[in-house]
Amino acid sequence: MEPAMGMGLVALMGAAATVAGCSEDLESDIGSQSNPNSQVQLAAQVGYPHRIFNKAISGEPPSNAMYCAVGAGVAMMLLNSVSTSPLLAIAVGAFVAALLNGVFSTTAYMGRNASQTRFNQYVYLDVLRNHVLGIMGHAYVTTFCIVGLSYVMWNQNLIGHPFPFPVIAMIWGLAVGAIGSSTGDVHYGAEREFQDFKFGAGLNAADSGNITRYAEAGLRSSIDNAWFCSKFGGPVTGIAFGMTVFLDNWRSTAFQGWTAVVAGTIIVILIIIYNRYLELYARKNYGPYPEYSGDVEA
């Protein structure tokens, strides 16, 4: 493959990964999946019933790995059996994965809330109707982008990766779930869920379950949460996943053998130095907590 073509494909994959990362995080925010959901689940039990969607089907990495593997499996079947165009096959594969997501979201919401009736937490059918399509839509975008970039990696005329198409999609699905769960979800869990509390600290253990239940007008829904997180948590998740896909593929496309390893190591060292700069910036600008009463000097 020509170098220019290779770099173009890497850029395309990075762009698709950025969109996938962003939509994956927003999907988990609307559905309140992953770790912050522990507070949504706890809220009703400690006396704060709410209208937040609740669908911790599993951790984000395994669920996204499953959607992407299903999408790639359907796409591969269509490509091999009826010779569909790749774009259509990927679109149909992503649609099937989104349907699967819808089934899991519905059963998870109904099952979880039905089991909390004793805490006055009810199944709200309007919440179910309003949220499930938004969740499925975001899941479609995520699956479409990841199955698309996996197709570029797998196709023998393009990059020609030796792993089977669904396995590549499964691995990238696992990675996007792990990244979404580690980055964007913190914005939802530590900030949006507890906006009633003062900015500049994590959740005090004494306030566990006391999630923000009222919006600017009326009761807060998970669509409001996605609106808020789309300003920061979602885009940075996209940047994280896009950077992972782009940097990893760029170094192996632009360089060969040990040079690629050295280039990757330099990237890692630069990121470690940048993190140190960030840490110093935060310590200098935020300072120590005034409540601290120990004898360690700041």
Place this chain on the structure above:
Amino acid sequence: MIDIITMLATHWISIIGIVIGGICIAVGVHFVPVGGAPAAMAQATGIGTGTVQLAAGSGLTGLLAAGYMYKTLSAAGAVGISEVILICATGAVGAMIMMTTTMIVGNWVYIYGVGVPPASAKVEYDPITKNSQAPYVAPGTVGQGMPTVCFVSGTIGGLLGGLGGSLVYCMLMWVNGDPAISSIFAIGVFLVNAVLPSYNIQGTIEGFHDPKFKRVPKAIVACFIASLLCGIIAVMIPGTAMFGGI
């Protein structure tokens, strides 16, 4: 029965490689600073996700890079020990890139989105930078974000995870020569060796400076046994090439 013994005798070096790879993964998991659900609410130091999930996410990203490198090198000739070292290095760097980008963006969210400075609650001073930690831990929490020591520890975790996963893949390719079966089985061996240490970690660990890190020897023993079993089964699985397939 004789066939099985012959297979084991022929591929003993692959079994050893799988065991070494499994132990690398198990040790690597202990290095990754994970705070689990509390970290997602900035209530604990580390990355706000589960142990297995992040280790698998980074290690398998490295596996993708290693798989491609194996294909490139095998097209140029037989894959020997020196090529395996290069493939493992490629996988390790791929996993480190995934881990560092995740941690740096995680710190963006903690610093700019939540407004907290990264701080560890397990040590009073960062062992690498010597910066004080306790005054920067928010009241009612056990730390937040990834200070330098956690960041470096996580990078080492990514390195070991990617190295182990890639080594397992290379060993399986030596046995069956089939990327499909080797990749799936390498993912399986990876998950076995990522799940077992999570019983040691019990949800949260900050890295090599965490007292829980001293439990590593127990994980090595457990993962040695598990990887040995996986290795024995793995070398008995033939690839499609052995049946005359593609």
